[in-house]
Amino acid sequence: MPQAKIMDISSHLPVHTLSNEELATVFPDWPAEKILEKTGIHCRHIAAPDETAGDLACAAAQALFAKGKVAAEDIDFILLCTQAPDYFLPTTACVLQHRLGIPTHAGALDINLGCSGYVYGLSLANGLIQSGAASKVLLLTADTYSKFIHPMDKSVRTLFGDGATATVIAATEGGAGIGPFIFGTDGAGADHLIVATGACREARSQQSAQALQDASGNWRARDNLFMNGGEVMSFSLTQVPRALDAILRKAGWSIHEVDSVFLHQANKFMLDALRKKMKLPLEKTPVRLADVGNTVSSTIPLTMQPLLDLNALPAGSRHVLIGFGVGYSWAACTITF
């Protein structure tokens, strides 16, 4: 059975940025320094009004092909993880096949997951390769949560940024490998991180666009992204340490044998709390929040990419990836380079 490995990662971020200084003018009780101290974020990239997740994913894939390790004609499967597809239908991954000049014999599908999505995407890519169904899988992550956020909701506007990544996963005969994986789902948490309208459950209307102020002074309508930060923190502090234990047990690794744990980059206070609870040293948990914010399914590959580019993930190095969030949904896997 062939093993799968990550060949390369690229990314694309929208040109426009939203700084803490700009946010501080909107939320005067939150000075720029306080936003940085609490969130770990300096600025977020924000998609233009006419720029979609499909556009960002397309640019990330083009950046990947420009690096020269893999060409569009080599790809035989496209996976796009997004919660902001270009259309209800057709599938955005199908549109991207044509835009990117990927052969028509390639398979393509979208995955609707958020912060756990990269690990789920890796699991599907790994399965396609191990089963012999594909040999080079293009895994794209792209989201534009900024389009869902009410401008006066500091609880989410300070955290989320837009962006996309492209990862190519290929068969290998070396010692590298992806997996095992563990998964988790708890739909009881669905209401705690949600955009309630705009799909088939509840159409958008004048009423659903009506913004109301919550107890913390944030404004949002039912058409906007809502996050119950406290409940998401409780979920994460409960499930992420269990996921780490479970994946280490399944892989037969001790934490001392792991070079780094790539956690979904939710925000600084979440990462600090998780690191403390799991007793993980800072040097073992790479962080990339300052220049991008929480980019949903792109946070893990955005954290890995600069390390991969610097050859800081050498052959034989061992890593754990843990994605967790909206759904609730979580997953973890091991990667050996």
Place this chain on the structure above:
Amino acid sequence: MQEFYEGLAEILEIPAQDVHSGLDLTSHTWDSLAIVSTIALCDDCFKVMLSSQDLMKCQTVADIEGLVSLKRAA
């Protein structure tokens, strides 16, 4: 308890010596971020997971301590 009070002081951005059971949370920045941080603090100090809805109703530090006691007894 000292670690809890010190953590709470950091969250409320007040000196640690000003934190006591009778402290009125509502006269400080007891917002969604403070509640998120307090959930993590109580998990760290007391190994209990409080709900944000319960914390939002707390008026004083003693109310948080009461929630912790209830959870530990459960």
